[in-house]
Amino acid sequence: MRTRSRPRVTPLLALGGLLATLVTTAVSAPAAQAAALPDGWATVTAKHSGKCADAAAAGTADGTAVQQYACNGSTAQQWQFQATSDGYVRVNNRNDASKSWDVTDVSTADAAPVQLWSYSGGANQQWLPVEEAGGTYHFVNRNSGKCLDVPSASTADSTRLQQYTCNGSAAQSFGVDSTDIPPPAGTPDLGPNVTVFDPSMTKSAVQGKIDQVFGQQEENQFGPQRQALLFKPGSYDVDANVGFYTQVAGLGLSPDDVTINGAVHAEADWFQGNATQNFWRSAENLSVNPTGGTDRWAVSQAAPYRRMHVRGNLQLDDGGWSSGGFMADSKIDGQVRSGSQQQWLSRNSQWGSWTGSNWNMVFVGDVNAPANSFPNPPYTTVAQSPVTREKPFLYVDGAGAYKVFVPALRTNSQGTTWASGTPAGQSLPLDQFFVVKPGATAAAINAALAAGKDLLFTPGVYHLNQTLNVNRANTVVLGLGLAAVIPDNGITAMNVADVDGVKIAGLLIDAGTTNSQTLMQVGQPGATARHTGNPISLHDVFFRIGGAAVGKATQSLVVNSSDVIGDHMWLWRGDHGTGIGWNSNTADTGLVVNGTDVTMYGLFVEHYQKHQVIWNGNGGRTYFFQNEMPYDPPNQAAWTNGSTRGYDAYKVSPSVTTHQAWGLGSYCYFNVNPSVVAERAFEAPDNAGVRFRNMVTVSLGGTGTINHVINNTGGPSNSGSNVANLVAYP
Known part of the structure; x- marks a missing residue:
């Protein structure tokens, strides 16, 4: 995440204690x-x-x-x-x-x-x-x-x-x-941190709850609070300003089933217009008639904008820098204005027109996408998405029953899933899910998985004293409101078996204070099964090491299974917050891919202390990669790989014979010791089947050096030449 300054420390209003001593009865009061x-x-x-x-x-x-x-x-x-x-x-x-x-x-x-x-x-x-x-x-x-x-x-x-x-x-x-709005009749128990709105509710009641949640979440970057604000089908005249750890979502089968007349927006007022720390929030499955004709979604990492229909324009900044957003399955009737957004991925979306660019704007399977023109402007355009599955979502059917919709797999697709009517997919009844609420234990969650249940994590922070084992094919694990899991005592948070069709969505995996070798594993080591027709998919799955507390994990995500789809992930070793330091929030590598034909859309990996990404499997594809190298190597000796200065942002192993990547950016900001050098950002074997397209390296403010873009080609990015572009390798 791009920032030249640290966040101002503004405690959540000093709150007051309250009441007086009361009562008038004794210890054994009846x-x-x-x-x-x-x-x-x-x-x-x-x-x-x-x-x-x-x-x-x-x-x-x-x-x-x-x-x-x-x-x-x-x-x-x-x-x-x-x-x-x-x-x-x-x-x-x-x-x-x-x-x-x-x-x-x-x-x-x-x-x-x-x-x-x-x-x-x-x-x-x-x-x-x-x-x-x-x-x-x-x-x-x-x-x-x-x-x-x-x-x-x-x-x-x-x-x-x-x-x-x-x-x-x-x-x-x-x-x-x-402080809670009574849930509409027929609402299932979704825990204390979910609010369901019904169009029969008064505008003041709905707006009051939205404002209350935003008031507590606007600056709450590392707090434990989580919220989901869900709108049943109908029309609402409200303004939803979306803060940290807040999901605002519609409960229709189509985004047009819920209309917001006003705004669903993310601003950066709390940080003087700088949106480089507007993380961990989402807007999903809504149509918006924006006041004044333009809505704003000024965000950076881990802030998905999914299945949205804006009946107007959409602005992606708030005057200061924004740094790395993601849009999928969305339609903007008017113009998308990226402004100061430094990089962005749009997948399977459409708009009237697009204006703006900075370093790395990537379009995959979009309607009316700008023509490929990297680096002037830096547009990378791929006409179709080779294989996708949209994120599962909660909805209410025509009879008022709550269900989870699992969109179907698509190949060689362009545009949204819903523009032509009801999307293809499967509806699962809510009673097929174990609804995980605050206080649930890992043992209870594992027992539900073993009994054949899917999981719906309601908003909260869940400490795990045992690994969650997802062993059944087609299991759905869906989180609401940026639900977070924390593995205690050095365990792995989640193991996914090498089976067909598992979907993991909407979870933040937060490293514990005892080092975990791996936070999440998909498929056992040496997995050989193929899942071409029904792959495992990961949607809005985020990893964090440090920031909220000291965290440690050698590897964040290891993918051993083949054909896995990664659909928007941010793997982050924290550079600010609590527990931050070269010897504190230790983490070697964000992502290791061992499986064959793994596809990643919107891969954000930042600040790890060795190679950020290691790709060992053949047939890999990445559409958009964003990286920052660690800010904090104390000196070159502490950050040297054998005889090579620094480590790669993205390394394809020498044994790989086929790999493709489009739209990649890596940045350095060695603010502890600006003399530190990374020899290169990307490393790949010299092989005609291994192809990189449209790469950029940046020395942020000239603070540090990336000597080459890929292998010994391209660059440098340094104090004399901040930005280096390379169109193709080989």
């Missing part, structure tokens, strides 16, 4: 006093001050103060009441539902402060909600019999909540209000 509370997430508001109970500074660590603070809609002010026994509840925070209200030091004294602490079943972590006249509540601690209380009835922000002898005052009285 269950009869318990009152019904919202099933989902809710705010807790102090009656006397109108301020919200808040996890201070959006903290999730043990000991984080629970305070009152001006209500701001953030997840630090959202609470879940989970029943324990005898009418008591634990009160969990949405930022980390394992952390609950806790009276410090198991105290029974007046004025003992309330904090967040990992729930362990202690009586000091359990509260009895007692309903009052007017619908407010006081909360009585099970250990002390004392009430949640705002000290001295303060109205100030950041006043820490405490327990105090129950006295019936307004400082011990709290309103509880659900």
